[in-house]
Amino acid sequence: xxxxxxxxxxxxxxxxxxxxxxxxxxxxxxxxxxxxxxxxxxxxxxxxxxxxxxxxxxxxxxxxxxxxxxxxxxxxxxxxxxxxxxxxxxxxxxxxxxxxxxxxxxxxxxxxxxxxxxxxxxxxxxxxxxxxxxxxxxxxxxxxxxxxxxxxxxxxxxxxxxxxxxxxxxxxxxxxxxxxxxxxxxxxxxxxxxxxxxxxxxxxxxxxxxxxxxxxxxxxxxxxxxxxxxxxxxxxxxxxxxxxxxxxxxxxxxxxxxxxxxxxxxxxxxxxxxxxxxxxxxxxxxxxxxxxxxxxxxxxxxxxxxxxxxxxxxxxxxxxxxxxxxxxxxxxxxxxxxxxxxxxxxxxxxxxxxxxxxxxxxxxxxxxxxxxxxxxxxxxxxxxxxxxxxxxxxxxxxxxxxxxxxxxxxxxxxxxxxxxxxxxxxxxxxxxxxxxxxxxxxxxxxxxxxxxxxxxxxxxxxxxxxxxxxxxxxxxxxxxxxxxxxxxxxxxxxxxxxxxxxxxxxxxxxxxxxxxxxxxxxxxxxxxxxxxxxxxxxxxxxxxxxxxxxxxxxxxxxxxxxxxxxxxxxxxxxxxxxxxxxxxxxx
Numbered sequence: 001x002x003x004x005x006x007x008x009x010x011x012x013x014x015x016x017x018x019x020x021x022x023x024x025x026x027x028x029x030x031x032x033x034x035x036x037x038x039x040x041x042x043x044x045x046x047x048x049x050x051x052x053x054x055x056x057x058x059x060x061x062x063x064x065x066x067x068x069x070x071x072x073x074x075x076x077x078x079x080x081x082x083x084x085x086x087x088x089x090x091x092x093x094x095x096x097x098x099x100x101x102x103x104x105x106x107x108x109x110x111x112x113x114x115x116x117x118x119x120x121x122x123x124x125x126x127x128x129x130x131x132x133x134x135x136x137x138x139x140x141x142x143x144x145x146x147x148x149x150x151x152x153x154x155x156x157x158x159x160x161x162x163x164x165x166x167x168x169x170x171x172x173x174x175x176x177x178x179x180x181x182x183x184x185x186x187x188x189x190x191x192x193x194x195x196x197x198x199x200x201x202x203x204x205x206x207x208x209x210x211x212x213x214x215x216x217x218x219x220x221x222x223x224x225x226x227x228x229x230x231x232x233x234x235x236x237x238x239x240x241x242x243x244x245x246x247x248x249x250x251x252x253x254x255x256x257x258x259x260x261x262x263x264x265x266x267x268x269x270x271x272x273x274x275x276x277x278x279x280x281x282x283x284x285x286x287x288x289x290x291x292x293x294x295x296x297x298x299x300x301x302x303x304x305x306x307x308x309x310x311x312x313x314x315x316x317x318x319x320x321x322x323x324x325x326x327x328x329x330x331x332x333x334x335x336x337x338x339x340x341x342x343x344x345x346x347x348x349x350x351x352x353x354x355x356x357x358x359x360x361x362x363x364x365x366x367x368x369x370x371x372x373x374x375x376x377x378x379x380x381x382x383x384x385x386x387x388x389x390x391x392x393x394x395x396x397x398x399x400x401x402x403x404x405x406x407x408x409x410x411x412x413x414x415x416x417x418x419x420x421x422x423x424x425x426x427x428x429x430x431x432x433x434x435x436x437x438x439x440x441x442x443x444x445x446x447x448x449x450x451x452x453x454x455x456x457x458x459x460x461x462x463x464x465x466x467x468x469x470x471x472x473x474x475x476x477x478x479x480x481x482x483x484x485x486x487x488x489x490x491x492x493x494x495x496x497x498x499x500x501x502x503x504x505x506x507x508x509x510x511x512x513x514x515x516x517x518x519x520x521x522x523x524x525x526x527x528x529x530x531x532x533x534x535x536x537x538x539x540x541x542x543x544x545x546x547x548x549x550x551x552x553x554x555x556x557x558x559x560x561x562x563x564x565x566x567x568x569x570x571x572x573x574x575x576x577x578x579x580x581x582x583x584x585x586x587x
Contacts, residue, residue, distance in 0.1 A: 003208050004047045005201055012182035013197065014143040014152060015044035017204070018107075018172070019078075021156045023050055024213045027078050027105055029457075031066040033059045035082020037122070038109035039180040042080060054456070059086045061477035063093030064446030067102055068453020071436060072412075074249060076103035076164070083110050084122035087129055092445050094169055098133040099440025100309075101167040101333040105160070106134075110175045112142045126173050135168025136160075142175045145196070149204045153214035161217035167333045225354065226345060228361050234326050234345075235365055239264040240300045242315070243272035243280075244307035244331075246351055248412065248434045248458075254355040255306055256280075261359060263367030264304070265375040270311050270415065270425035271439060275432045276404065282379045282429050283386065285312040286584040293378050293587060298322075305329040306351060308337030309439040311425045316340075330354055378587060383429060385583050394545050394566055396423050396493055396573035399465065403491065404430035406549060408461055408556045411487075414451035416466035417442045418500035419573050420493060424465065426580060444470040449477035452484055461487040461556050468494040471528065478535040481561040488561040489552065492528055495568045497521035502574030521570070528565045538562040 003020045007013050019030075019041070030045045031054045032038075045051050054069070056062040059081050070077040081087055087108045097104050111123040127139055136159040141147065156172070163170035179186065207214050225231065241259045243266065246252055252273045259266040259279065267284040268274035276282065287293040297318065302325050310316045319327070320340020330347040331337060347354060391398045400423025407413060412434040415421040421437055436454050438447060447470050455462035462484075471492050481488055493499075501520035517523070532539035538555070542548035542564065555562035 004044075005197065005208070007182040007197075008185045009179050009182065010143040010145060010186065011040040011176050011180060012043065013200070014140075014149075015040035015174075016047070017149055017152060018156060018174075019044040019048055019051065021153055021213060022078055022105060022160075023048065024211065025076075025157070025160050027076050028052060029054065029066075029069055029073070029075070030078040030080060031056065031062050031069070032080045033057065033062050033082065033086060035086060035109065036180055037111065037176060038080050038082040038107075038174075040176055040182065041107055041109060041174065043182045045080065056480055058476040058479075059089035060092065061446065061449040061474065061480060063090040063104075064096070064449035064474075064477070065453040065456075065480050066104055067093050067097050067438075067446070068436070068450035068455075069457045070097070070102045070104060070453075071100075071247070071450070072454040072457025074247070076105050076170075078105040078107060080107045081109065082122070083108070083126065084124050087124070087126055091130065092443065094130050094133050094171075096438055096440045096443065096446070097169045100438070101335070101440075102169070103164065103167060104169040106130075106169060106171045108171065108173050110173050112175050112177045130169075130171055133169070134171045135163030135166040136170050138170070138172045140172065140174050142177050145200050149201065150214070153204065153207065157213050157215040157217060161219060165219045225347065225357055225361070231358065231361050232365070234302060234304075234328060235262055235362060237302050237325065238299055238371055239302040239304060240297075241266045242303060242305045242310070242319070243268045243274050244305060245269065245271040245309045245437075245439060246273050246307045248273055248436065250352050254352060254359060258355055258359050258362070261362045261365060261367055263369050263371050265372045267315065269307070269315075270421060270428070270432065271309070271435055271437050272307060273433050273435060275425070275435070276428055276430045278431070281375050283382050283426070283584075284379075285314050285426050286382060286386075286580055287378055288312075288314040288318055289581045290378075290382070290584040290587045293584070296374055296378060302326045303328070306355065307331055311421055311439065382584055382587060385586075386427070386580060389579070389583065391576070392545070394542060394548050395568045395576070396495065396499070397427055397576040398545065399491065399493065399566065400424045401427040401429070403463070403465060404428045404432050406552055407463060411461035411463060411556065412436060412454065412458060414447070414454055414462060414464045416447045416464065416470050417444050418467050418470065418498065419495075419503070420465045420467055422500075422503075422577070423573060426577060445473050446477070448474040448490065449480055451490075452477065452480045452488065455484055455486055455488050459486055461489070463489045463491060463556070465491045465493070467499065468492060468496065468524070468526075469498050469522075472524070472526065475531055478531060478537060478561075482535045482537050484561050485559055487556050487558060489555040490561065490563045491552070492563055492565045493568060493573075494528070494565055495573060496525065496570045497523040499571065499573050502571045503577060523570065527567075528563055532563045539565070541565045541567065
């Protein structure tokens with residue numbers, strides 16, 4: 001690809017080289033928030049023939065949109081912002097990307113050094129602004145012809161390789177002096193400027209005419225496994241496989257095959273792409289609340305966890321409080337995900353390929369199916385109890401249990417934090433093979449934007465199940481949702497406040513209940529109807545299960561965004577969980 005180099009100033013040349021090199025490194029999408037200081041970068045992206053561009057006026061929402069786009073495509077996504085607080089607005093998305101291991105390339109425009117800490121407009125200290133939440137940082141000097149473009153290219157490649165090896169965001173801070181727009185000549189303007197540009201670009205002429213990065217880094221993956229003897233020793237016992245967060249593009253059938261080969265029960269988190277699978281133990285969270293089932297689980301003496309960030313607090317606490325003979329964990333990123341500090345072996349590498357290797361190493365193992373049968377039997381018994389109590393009205397429990405059954409083939413489900421993801425994890429029995437969530441930090445911010453980014457990345461129908469506080473927190477991102485070209489259905493559960501706090505504060509006395517309502521639940525009395533009108537998004541508010549089913553099916557089969565608002569009684573979702581736990585204890 002030929003790089004556009006006929007810019008009138010050095011800022012344009014540096015920006016064009018930077019964007020082209022990111023393209024060669026695999027960046028295909030760039031998300032842009034408008035701003036003057038970032039104009040050199042924005043024009044370079046606009047002039048690039050290959051880059052797909054996304055524009056949004058709110059940097060905070062844009063950051064989460066890029067996060068979702070990177071989740072869905074599995075590719076690094078670039079972000080461009082101007083200087084000042086625009087940069088700070090990216091921080092929540094950068095933190096979630098760090099915790100979730102999502103690759104972002106953050107390009108922040110900055111004032112030159114002489115305009116920092118002197119009262120200049122829109123100037124803050126941006127160096128290392130994201131702290132330890134990036135995998136690498138490149139603080140570029142102000143563009144200058146005395147600095148070789150070979151240095152610029154080599155620096156980009158090196159920091160990109162460092163962040164990619166960790167699966168973490170990369171921050172590139174770009175200091176620009178005026179002029180900022182590519183048609184504006186540097187002062188003093190010279191008639192021979194084009195000759196100077198040609199001379200400056202001569203040193204990278206081979207790169208300009210090529211299509212590969214200036215410096216190619218080949219970083220070996222961490223795929224080494226313990227010796228087969230140690231694996232066979234670990235596999236010889238009463239074990240349990242726990243599938244945590246696994247990305248949708250992974251072939252999770254190999255996890256099922258490994259479970260069957262070992263004869264170990266399989267517990268599937270709602271993010272695992274295996275939740276509700278016929279071979280997985282259903283309602284595991286509730287089973288752990290049952291004394292009979294707890295006795296059964298206490299016989300487990302070793303755990304293989306595949307993927308981190310478990311949704312079920314009961315399951316996480318169960319793993320954390322036991323003294324296992326051995327506890328192995330497999331995850332693509334080397335970060336520690338071990339709340340109980342119990343892991344004895346940490347496998348780092350691609351989940352699919354490493355599970356295949358473990359499966360091949362297990363050929364001589366004879367599965368003891370008698371070990372798994374009691375778990376399956378208990379889950380079946382509990383499932384029948386829950387089915388008999390399935391609500392006949394449209395509420396949070398019904399949505400948690402039924403939404404998966406209504407999803408059209410090939411669609412994806414994005415689960416909002418707090419109550420929505422828990423309701424699906426606890427009550428759903430339908431196999432959910434394409435699930436997204438933001439569980440790195442489990443925040444309620446940016447969920448509309450992230451789901452919209454996922455929809456843009458996978459280009460298929462997307463359903464977002466979200467609570468009302470999360471929805472209100474990200475209203476600006478409805479502008480992104482309104483631009484969606486594929487079906488995007490936002491199922492909004494409006495229980496008039498933070499319903500999760502009815503769960504976390506249960507058992508409090510009457511005085512504490514008042515504090516809980518006023519300072520935690522914070523009822524608001526708002527509806528989404530006028531927000532939908534403001535952003536020109538289709539809206540409906542079904543009053544029954546039949547209404548919801550009809551409206552949901554229509555929304556899933558038309559392009560664009562639809563908001564379906566389900567108004568429920570405050571605190572009802574928490575009560576349904578309490579009743580299910582009580583039912584589990586009768587087993």
